[in-house]
Amino acid sequence: MNDFTEYTTGEPVVDAKAPKGPVAERWDTRRFEAKLVNPANRRKHTVIVVGTGLAGGSAGATLAEQGYHVVQFCYQDSPRRAHSIAAQGGINAAKNYRNDGDSVHRLFYDTVKGGDFRARESNVHRLAQISVNIIDQCVAQGVPFAREYGGLLDTRSFGGVQVSRTFYARGQTGQQLLLGAYQALSKEIAAGNVEMHPRTEMLDVIVVDGRARGIVARDLITGKIDTYFADAVVLASGGYGNVFYLSTNAMNSNATAVWRAHRRGAYFANPCFTQIHPTCIPRTGDHQSKLTLMSESLRNDGRIWVPKAKGDKRPANEIPEDERDYYLERIYPSFGNLVPRDIASRAAKNVCDEGRGVGPGGQGVYLDFADAIRRMGRGAVEEKYGNLFDMYERITAENPYEVPMRIYPAVHYTMGGLWVDYDLQTTVPGLFAIGEANFSDHGANRLGASALMQGLADGYFVLPSTINDYLARNPHKDEVDAEHPAVREVLAETEDRLNLLLAVDGDRTPDSFHRELGELMWEFCGMARTDSGLRKALERIPQIREEFWRRIKVPGSGEEFNQSLEKANRIVDYLELAELMCLDALHRAESCGGHFREESQTPDGEAERRDEEFSYAAAWEFSGTGTAPVLHKEDLVFEYVHPTQRSYA
Amino acid sequence: MKLTLRVWRQKNADAEGAMSTYEVDGISSDMSFLEMLDTLNEELIVKGEEPVAFDHDCREGICGACSLVINGDAHGPERTTTCQLHMRSFDDGDTIDIEPWRAAAFPVIKDLVVDRSAFDRIIQSGGYISAPTGAAPEAHATPVPKPDADFAFEHAECIGCGACVAACPNGSAMLFTSAKVNHLNVLPQGAPERETRVLDMVAQMDSEGFGGCTLTGECATACPKGIPLPSIAAMNKEWLRAARKGRR
Numbered sequence: 001m002n003d004f005t006e007y008t009t010g011e012p013v014v015d016a017k018a019p020k021g022p023v024a025e026r027w028d029t030r031r032f033e034a035k036l037v038n039p040a041n042r043r044k045h046t047v048i049v050v051g052t053g054l055a056g057g058s059a060g061a062t063l064a065e066q067g068y069h070v071v072q073f074c075y076q077d078s079p080r081r082a083h084s085i086a087a088q089g090g091i092n093a094a095k096n097y098r099n100d101g102d103s104v105h106r107l108f109y110d111t112v113k114g115g116d117f118r119a120r121e122s123n124v125h126r127l128a129q130i131s132v133n134i135i136d137q138c139v140a141q142g143v144p145f146a147r148e149y150g151g152l153l154d155t156r157s158f159g160g161v162q163v164s165r166t167f168y169a170r171g172q173t174g175q176q177l178l179l180g181a182y183q184a185l186s187k188e189i190a191a192g193n194v195e196m197h198p199r200t201e202m203l204d205v206i207v208v209d210g211r212a213r214g215i216v217a218r219d220l221i222t223g224k225i226d227t228y229f230a231d232a233v234v235l236a237s238g239g240y241g242n243v244f245y246l247s248t249n250a251m252n253s254n255a256t257a258v259w260r261a262h263r264r265g266a267y268f269a270n271p272c273f274t275q276i277h278p279t280c281i282p283r284t285g286d287h288q289s290k291l292t293l294m295s296e297s298l299r300n301d302g303r304i305w306v307p308k309a310k311g312d313k314r315p316a317n318e319i320p321e322d323e324r325d326y327y328l329e330r331i332y333p334s335f336g337n338l339v340p341r342d343i344a345s346r347a348a349k350n351v352c353d354e355g356r357g358v359g360p361g362g363q364g365v366y367l368d369f370a371d372a373i374r375r376m377g378r379g380a381v382e383e384k385y386g387n388l389f390d391m392y393e394r395i396t397a398e399n400p401y402e403v404p405m406r407i408y409p410a411v412h413y414t415m416g417g418l419w420v421d422y423d424l425q426t427t428v429p430g431l432f433a434i435g436e437a438n439f440s441d442h443g444a445n446r447l448g449a450s451a452l453m454q455g456l457a458d459g460y461f462v463l464p465s466t467i468n469d470y471l472a473r474n475p476h477k478d479e480v481d482a483e484h485p486a487v488r489e490v491l492a493e494t495e496d497r498l499n500l501l502l503a504v505d506g507d508r509t510p511d512s513f514h515r516e517l518g519e520l521m522w523e524f525c526g527m528a529r530t531d532s533g534l535r536k537a538l539e540r541i542p543q544i545r546e547e548f549w550r551r552i553k554v555p556g557s558g559e560e561f562n563q564s565l566e567k568a569n570r571i572v573d574y575l576e577l578a579e580l581m582c583l584d585a586l587h588r589a590e591s592c593g594g595h596f597r598e599e600s601q602t603p604d605g606e607a608e609r610r611d612e613e614f615s616y617a618a619a620w621e622f623s624g625t626g627t628a629p630v631l632h633k634e635d636l637v638f639e640y641v642h643p644t645q646r647s648y649a
Numbered sequence: 650m651k652l653t654l655r656v657w658r659q660k661n662a663d664a665e666g667a668m669s670t671y672e673v674d675g676i677s678s679d680m681s682f683l684e685m686l687d688t689l690n691e692e693l694i695v696k697g698e699e700p701v702a703f704d705h706d707c708r709e710g711i712c713g714a715c716s717l718v719i720n721g722d723a724h725g726p727e728r729t730t731t732c733q734l735h736m737r738s739f740d741d742g743d744t745i746d747i748e749p750w751r752a753a754a755f756p757v758i759k760d761l762v763v764d765r766s767a768f769d770r771i772i773q774s775g776g777y778i779s780a781p782t783g784a785a786p787e788a789h790a791t792p793v794p795k796p797d798a799d800f801a802f803e804h805a806e807c808i809g810c811g812a813c814v815a816a817c818p819n820g821s822a823m824l825f826t827s828a829k830v831n832h833l834n835v836l837p838q839g840a841p842e843r844e845t846r847v848l849d850m851v852a853q854m855d856s857e858g859f860g861g862c863t864l865t866g867e868c869a870t871a872c873p874k875g876i877p878l879p880s881i882a883a884m885n886k887e888w889l890r891a892a893r894k895g896r897r
Contacts, residue, residue: 062782077704078769080809081712097789133785140785142778142836144802151792169802175711176805183777190773198766221758250706284679289687290708391710394733395681460782509694511687555699560661561759563702564694 004579005538005586006628013267013619013632017466018122018422023640024104027126030422031465035472042067045471048215048230050202050257052079054174054452055435056236057181058459064185064193066464071228072185072194073217075201075252075566080182083238083250084455087174088295088388089158090166091138091452093131098155102163104128109641111450114160114340115415115443116593116609117643118270118617120636122422123440127450130457135167137460141180145169158448159296160340160648166449171295171388177452181459201566203494204260205233205431206480206487212431213480214487216494220566223559225494227487229480231471232430234463235261239414239436241274243574243581244526245518247411248280248293252566258418258437259573264490266426267619267632269419269439271577272585275446275594276527277412278344281395281405282364291410292395294367294388296448299337299344301372301381302405304328306365310355316366316404327351335648342445342594342607343648345409349527350605352408359406368404409527413451415442415594416584419619419634423466424458427619430470434458439617444593498558501568506551510567513548517541517571517578525582530598534586538579542626545575576625583620587631590614602645611643650676650741654689656701657748659757662764666757668746678737682725683708683715685736686747701747702760708732710873713808716815717761718748723812723871730810730873750811752820754858765811767857768825774853775846776829778839797835804832806874813868813876819860824868826854827884828876834887844891851888 019029037045045068049060052074060072074082094107107128112119135153139145145167146154157164169176188194199220206214206227214229237257241247262268279294305324312319327347329336339347348365351357358364373381378401382389389400396406418426418433420440425432435455442450480487524530524537548571556562591600591607592614600608615638621630651674659666673689680688683705690700706714710733719725725734739745747761755763793801805828813824830847833839839846862881869878 058782065781076706076712076714077765078809080769080772081706081714083707083712086707086709086711095788133783136785136788137780137782139788139791140778140780140838142780142801142833142838144798144805144832144836147793147795147798149795151794151798152789169805172711172806175808176802179805183772184780184782186769186773187777187779189769198769248709250712251708252706285677287677287680287684287688289681289684292709391733394710394727394729395735397735397737464782507695509691511691553694553697555694555697561702561762564700 004626004628005583007583007587008628008630010621010630010632013419013427013634015120015421015634018120023121023125026122027129034466034469037468037472039067043069045069046071046230047467048228048233049073049236050215050234051082051236051238052182052185053082053084053236053238053435054178054181054455055459057082057178057185058456059234059236059434059463060194061181061184061188062460062464063467064188070188070194071197071230073197073200073202075199075220077199079185079196079198080179082178083253084178084452085175086250087452088171088293089297090156090168090173090449091134091177092158092165092447092449093135093167093453094128094165095132095135097153098164100163102165106163107131107165110161111441111447112443112641113646114445114447116445116607116646117443117611117615117638118273118592118636119441119443121638121640126462127441127454127457130461131453133461134453134456138177138180141184143169143176143180156297156300157338159299159338159344160447168297171297171385174452177456202237202257203569204490205264205428206490207264207428208480208484208486211429211474216490221561223557223562225491227482227491231474232432232467234432234434234467235418235437236434236459237437239417240577241411241414243518243578244411244521245514246283246288246291246522248277248291251290254570254573255577256570256573258433259577261418261426261428261431263622265428266431267419267621268416268580269617269619270416270584271581271620272525272588272595273415273444273593274411275341275413275415276345276409278341278348278409279367279407280410281392282359282408284360292391293410293412294392294405294407296341298367298385298388301376301384302337302367302369303371304337304365304367306351306356306358316358316368325356332648339648340445340447345527346596348409364406364408366404367407369400370404373401413446415439415444415446419617423469424463425466425470430474432463432467434463444595497572498565498569501552501554501565502558504549504552506553508551508553510552510554510564510571513544513552514567514571514574517544517574521578521581525585528596528598529585531586534582537582538586541575541579541582548575579626580620580629583629584618588614588618609643615643650678650736650739652676652739653744655744655746658701658760661759662756676736678735680736681708681732682719682734682736683732702762704762705732711808713810716750716763716810716812718750718815720746723750723815724873728873750815752814752859754820754822755811755814767859768809768811768822770857771822771826771850771853772829775842775849776833778833779842780838791837793836801832801835804828804876804880807876808874810873812871812873814859816867816871817860818865818867819863821862821868822854822857822859823862823881823884824872824876826850827880830884830887831880843887844894847884847887848891
């Protein structure tokens with residue numbers, strides 16, 4: 001038995017900032033109640049923003065427009081490369097341009113239900129309200145959304161919903177939205193309102209007298225570690241899917257910013273809520289370095305199937321229609337291929353576990369466009385999905401216009417993240433988390449095209465309103481003293497950690513540890529989790545950690561561009577975060593959304609929630625590496641969308 | 650497959666660089682080019698040597714980070730990004746030359762990593778539409794004809810990788826700059842800043858030390874996103890129009 005599992009339960013955590021009253025009025029209420037900072041005083045306030053994705057880029061630009069002095073960081077060589085850029089499918093907004101019965105309330109309802117009743121109603125409603133402003137904002141910036149011949153915006157439908165509310169720019173919606181935010185940020189950089197530090201990675205948060213007052217960051221070119229001070233710190237550093245080694249995240253996406261914040265006192269909420277995306281290109285072998293997503297929008301027109309017979313090795317086009325099992329259409333007739341991601345992923349795993357998977361190792365299912373090409377014509381399919389088909393062909397050397405695509409689920413997004421209140425502030429005063437870095441809006445499962453919506457809602461609209469309140473209540477007084485013991489301590493700790501990594505001089509590469517951890521997490525904390533499996537992982541992780549610190553090999557020095565050092569330092573944090581993910585998954589003995597516990601399922605194999613026991617967000621407090629953390633529960637109250645067993649049949 | 654790699658190694662911006670030769674074995678044709686380099690790097694680390702530094706991130710062909718000249722071609726033999734190039738494009742026993750982008754405006758940082766911040770400064774000089782958050786009108790207030798929207802999108806696809814500059818014998822950034830000018834200038838939302846945008850962006854481009862355009866066309870051939878060569882002509886037209894109007 002492992003001490004780490006002996007966690008204690010502390011005081012409940014309460015979201016003190018969410019206003020009461022009708023859900024549709026809460027955001028207005030909060031904006032009115034929030035204190036403002038006099039425009040003339042704003043330039044005296046410095047705000048640090050870490051990350052330049054949809055959330056960070058939009059927040060940096062907007063805060064600068066408001067008059068704040070923004071100091072912004074990204075590890076990439078340019079703010080334009082943050083991984084939001086890879087989002088393909090689209091962005092949801094309750095515009096109801098199709099007149100198909102959509103509304104703010106329906107988007108709110110769909111998102112709470114899609115999240116399997118583990119998200120806050122107040123937050124989700126605000127998100128749905130703001131969604132319409134985001135589209136206006138992005139169009140004004142020149143984002144080239146798909147348009148109809150009449151010149152108006154086109155939309156399409158996405159998993160888990162029955163209206164057409166997803167705005168898109170071919171298969172590159174994330175790219176176009178990110179470039180919009182990047183361009184807005186660039187304007188502010190040129191105007192001197194944003195001080196941009198590319199190729200600079202945040203390594204820790206500086207907390208002085210109980211308030212976040214800055215960060216420690218390393219210049220990735222020179223290796224110089226420096227301190228940066230501010231009146232508030234905003235983390236927009238993305239999710240932690242790379243704990244699994246293989247995921248659809250960018251190679252360098254990492255959890256260091258959020259994990260270091262957690263170590264400094266920020267609670268980490270629902271770490272086990274990870275999204276496994278159903279439509280990714282299957283892996284080809286051990287050399288695989290990352291997985292590539294094929295947009296979920298493909299499920300609009302593609303049909304998913306496997307052979308009815310086990311071990312059927314015939315090529316797809318030799319399997320006659322009546323020997324194919326279109327299993328999503330069979331099991332979920334009303335949503336068919338458009339069921340939410342968690343359900344589609346698990347169904348794919350089930351048919352593969354039955355021995356009916358296709359492709360190398362039987363780890364794949366078909367996504368077939370033959371019907372769509374017959375119905376719409378090849379030209380129309382090309383217009384809609386051309387770049388995705390090209391990408392598929394480039395990676396697999398198979399032509400999806402002629403043979404069905406092969407897909408398999410892969411880690412894609414993390415719904416968990418730093419616990420934040422309605423103002424998006426963590427439990428450390430002055431430390432905010434936005435976008436995928438926080439836990440707030442998606443509950444246990446995120447609907448397609450909602451990540452872009454949340455990132456931009458947080459960055460353009462929510463944070464710029466709520467951070468005012470914090471800054472107004474904590475007026476800028478003194479500069480932080482670089483000689484303050486708290487500052488010297490965090491700087492010294494960071495330097496020691498990097499020096500130690502370089503000093504071990506063992507015999508194993510950073511990647512070899514990352515891969516080992518990832519395989520363990522995929523097996524025991526992936527698509528299906530069990531009590532015994534999670535306990536195995538919890539036993540193994542400290543052993544890997546111990547071995548890591550004994551055998552890691554990092555060539556070169558800390559005073560130069562050193563990608564091995566960057567990697568190794570990120571793995572240090574994965575090795576701790578993974579343990580918390582497993583503990584959270586172990587303690588939540590129910591299935592909900594992306595978290596499927598085999599012990600908790602309905603007779604027909606669907607996830608079974610246990611609301612009486614688990615209708616709460618689990619916010620964990622750090623108590624030391626390998627030391628049992630403290631659990632703080634935030635009770636979830638549903639006044640508008642009443643929890644039911646999710647049904648997509 | 651077994652391959653011989655000749656790789657540009659350069660300790661830092663100030664150091665002299667040189668080609669070093671490495672052998673790699675057991676390479677699968679399903680590997681991406683960068684996974685092949687990962688394999689080399691894993692071996693180098695275990696041997697106690699410094700791995701080859703190269704920029705990469707999304708490995709999906711969209712972030713624009715990867716940037717290798719392979720056998721003399723920016724992004725290698727296929728029309729794609731380096732990360733989307735697969736080893737099936739090579740044969741067992743091949744010798745492959747791997748170099749960084751080579752352009753005066755893109756100085757080497759280490760090995761195959763270069764500094765492309767000049768591109769960011771070009772965007773900062775005018776590659777945006779001024780639309781402060783909150784000031785936007787209703788999205789459907791301004792319809793955009795589909796051909797214009799499609800034209801904007803085709804140019805907005807640029808990923809800022811710099812292959813156009815690396816491929817150009819003059820090290821010109823005309824294709825990159827024109828892609829952004831054309832994306833924004835065709836849209837009604839971009840019209841108010843149409844002239845200043847093209848004049849300022851071209852001026853910034855010139856000041857960064859990029860070469861002039863002699864319409865060689867290597868840029869459009871190397872571009873992984875297919876930004877068309879006429880993009881440059883369209884920008885020149887925009888520039889002349891703006892210069893005539895004297896709007897600075």
